[in-house]
Amino acid sequence: MELPDRKNVITLLHGAGGTYMHSLIRDVFLKLNDGFGEVGLEMMDDAAVVNGIVFTTDSFVIRPIFFRGGDIGRLSVSGTVNDIAMMGGDPQALSLGVVLEEGFPKDMLEKIVESIKKTAEEANVHVVTGDTKVMERGNLDKIVINTAGIGTRPRQLDHNIETLRKSRQPSRWLVPTNLRDGDKIVVTGTLGDHAIAVLSSREGVGFESNVMSDVAPLNKMIMNLLEVGGIADAKDPTRGGLADLLQDWSEKSGLGIFIRESDIPVKDEVRAAVEFLGMDVLELGNEGKAVLAVSPEYVKDVMDALHSDPLGKDATIIGEVRKDLEGVIMETVVGGNRYVGRPLGDPVPRIC
Amino acid sequence: MKSFRITASGIVQGVGFRPFVFRTALKSGVSGFVRNLSGSEVEIVIQGSQDSISKFFSLFFLNLPPQSRLEQITITPLEGDILQGFKILKSEKMRYEASQIPPDFSVCSECIREVLDPGNRRYRYPFNSCVNCGPRFSMMRKVPYDRENTAMVEFPLCDECAQEYNDPDNERRFDAQGISCPKCGPRLYIEDMRGNRLEGDPIKLAGKLLTEGKIIAIKGIGGFHIACDPFDDDVVLTLRARKGRPSKPFAVMSISSDIISNFAEINPLEKDILESPERPIVLLKKREDSPISKHVSPGLDREGFFLYYTPLHYMLLSEVKGNTLVMTSANRHGYPMCTTESCVKEKLSGIVDYMLYHDREIVNRVDDSVIKFAGNRLHILRRGRGYAPLWIRMKSKFKTPAIALGAELQNAGALMFDDKVILTQYVGDTDKLENLQEMEKMLNFLMSTYDVRPRVILVDKNPGYQTRYVANRLSEKFSAEIVEVQHHFAHALSVAADHGSDEGVAIAIDGVGYGDDGNAWGGEILLFTGSEYERSYHLKYVPYPGGDVNALRPRRMLAIFLSQVMTLEEAGKIAGLNENEVIMLRSSLRGNRIYTSSTGRFLDAVSAFLGVCDRRTYEGEPAIRLEASASNGKLLDLDIPVVGNEIDTLKAFEWLISEEGKVNDIALTVQYRLGEALAKAALKLNPQVILVSGGAAVNEYILRGLRENSEGIEVITPRRVPSNDGGIALGQAHYLLQRDRAN
Ligand SMILES: [Fe+3]
Ligand SMILES: [Mg+2]
């Protein structure tokens, strides 16, 4: 049986978020870091900040291209818009790079572009430049899209940072070092929807499900929250999911994080599928959710604002930042607590 | 005049050793002193004529205290002053040789006699103990075992007790650190869950309430139990419902082996163990006509019995019908057993109706030990009270002190130094932070007791185990090297260590452990020399998409096995999956990257196929119930062949589909034939003996299949540690020893 050599070649695990990807980035890409930028490469955050401009890029591959609740076009706009928003930036313009496999149906491409247009309008951003390449049949699976985006510093962010000053000395942007003991951890909606929607839409192995992907641009919602204030950091739980995100926060802030499994919002149908498939909802990617660290005196107002927004109607407080703990610890529904580590990629069986 | 210094190590503290030396000195006429040293050893200095000295030594070696164990004794001649009289001195901080921490002993028969004697001042005293009996490890804060280092420090001796303590002629109480009486000792209370104390004799009240069908938390030695009437179905089912524990068996405590023999068959080996001072739970074959509710251990052919081990238990059992109670560890699902009243109030309200407790602190949580005899051989399933933390001596010495963190479920850790491995007591599943912290606390206790700093931290190869967090912390704290050991090699080495072998052939039959190739191993035949091994044979690889979900859903695992010999649709139908589940499984299988050779999963799938058990509510349930279902079965024809380096378990499923015999015959055949196949494969390696370990190594029928087909080659299982993951730490220790020797 052929087994992947996990040390010397790139495997799918290296792209899955979690431990393997982190070591790849650290070992290989971080060599590019030269300290440039207000928020630079060394921060390994969702976006960088250069001369007051928030800047980020992301590539998108997904099977199937059209899935319940979304498609690759909507995904490539939302992904980049959200990365800018999670830094506190106001997204302005996008670039669009498309690599196509020879033989790709033109009407399908038009549908994708239509979806890009609609999503960009929804997010109030503009595609201002682009590039197209075609590769020989078989050298690429259908389509790869890359978007890069820039955002400006909105006055809402200034206000938000001002509100944080009462309890800490914050950075100028939404970064993990802003976290403080006692901050509440909020997720803005149910987890796992996107992953299950995509899986269940897969050709040949698609299973029955009504779950829709949550893919959506979150910049307007975040902007409203910054208006309320008290947002120490925001981050979207995409690849690697909540587990990877919280581990990141804990490592970069040097603080512990405690969460309660029973408070994590998950749709019943998602839970059932996740369980049967042997997946961990904490590790699944989401494309229309944010996780927030909120200063406790603002949490009520933030929750109210979320609940009045359709994208945040299922928002829940799932835990808090704790300086007396090390790492990320979860109180489980079966009883007892456990550490939540970075995803290891493939499920690693532990039950004897 | 001659003088000698004697240092004795082994089990010499907490067993009446100093008073014994004192009396021996008086009888032989030597002067000098005796004292405890901090490494849990005892130092004796004697001075006297040639005659009195030789008298001392002969009396000494003839009459050693019953619970003591002398492992090492050094005698050196001394020059020195004339000593006057013989004294027991205060304990010393220094140490020469490390010695054993005494485990907890059950109450002795003399102490029970006193408790039952209306003329005795300890009549009906629930905490009676003497130099030969009572709690030790569970109430120790540190060594040496002196009263001020135990939870008994809160209970200063009254005049009468002090007199006994100071009277060298009082064989059972002179210098006995744990003694007390109704006047000066701990007190017993009973209260309801709102905190209202009940007036009257707590034991009589508890007995009455239990007889009425109430459920009561009872504070014991190493933790709380939950007690209830074992004869009443409704009561047992109520407890099951309240605990959310549908079928995990409850242990049953009784007042004598005679009474237990009405409920179960007891052979002489089992009787000895039942009555030993360690008082473990022994899994006995149920009698058909047993009046105990079938809900106590549903679906099993064995029931766990143990005898009282404190006067409190004895008196309580005397109050209830049949002198027998369910006594299961008091924990909420997923949490460790409670050791404090506040834990009971917080975690068990809604489960128990009352709490019977005392005001002596439980310092170290120690669970009841569990023993099973399979094929007349003893298997430790859980190594707790009575056994831990006794050490295991190895054939050679460790280069540096080290720590082993075991695996993850039913785990125990270990500290090792010199030639000793000290396993912690069973701490439970360390995938729970509470248990992980308990293990770390125990290891810290052992490190400070023996004053050693580990240079190596041994962990399982599995990157997902929670013990990794402890490993990282300890490695940083002690600048210690982290060393990974493959799970099944550790299983193999746990038997090897037990029998002192450095090479051989080992069969690891197990649930799942992280393999060198990233797959989920669990049915492995290893050929090893020192710290190197070759994986010679293994159960046939089958896909393991989703990992742990397959352990939780035996029918899913069954469908995967069957899908290897038929279409997934047909497989799903036989396994009882619905259409959508079949599609989801197909989706999982398509992206699958991980395979398993697990014995446990094979047994789970067979269990599900036979309709014996398709839900896992406790560890190993489907496999354990499959074993139970084979009771009185007979052996049918089935060949599980060895093809290349794989044992072709799929043949068993092809056979199962076509076979229409009785469930017990089929169940027995599959397990026995698996053992036979493993023996066939192992024999190809020309073994001298066959070492067997792993969670399934306590399965009667697999062992029988192995033993009856090993062509006279001896088949050996671990004796001193569990063959389940509770013994992994010992295997890891043995690995380090072998690795360092090779270097
Ligand atoms: Fe194991
Ligand atoms: Mg951010």
Ligand SMILES: [Zn+2]
């Ligand atoms: Zn006694």
Ligand SMILES: [Zn+2]
């Ligand atoms: Zn007294």
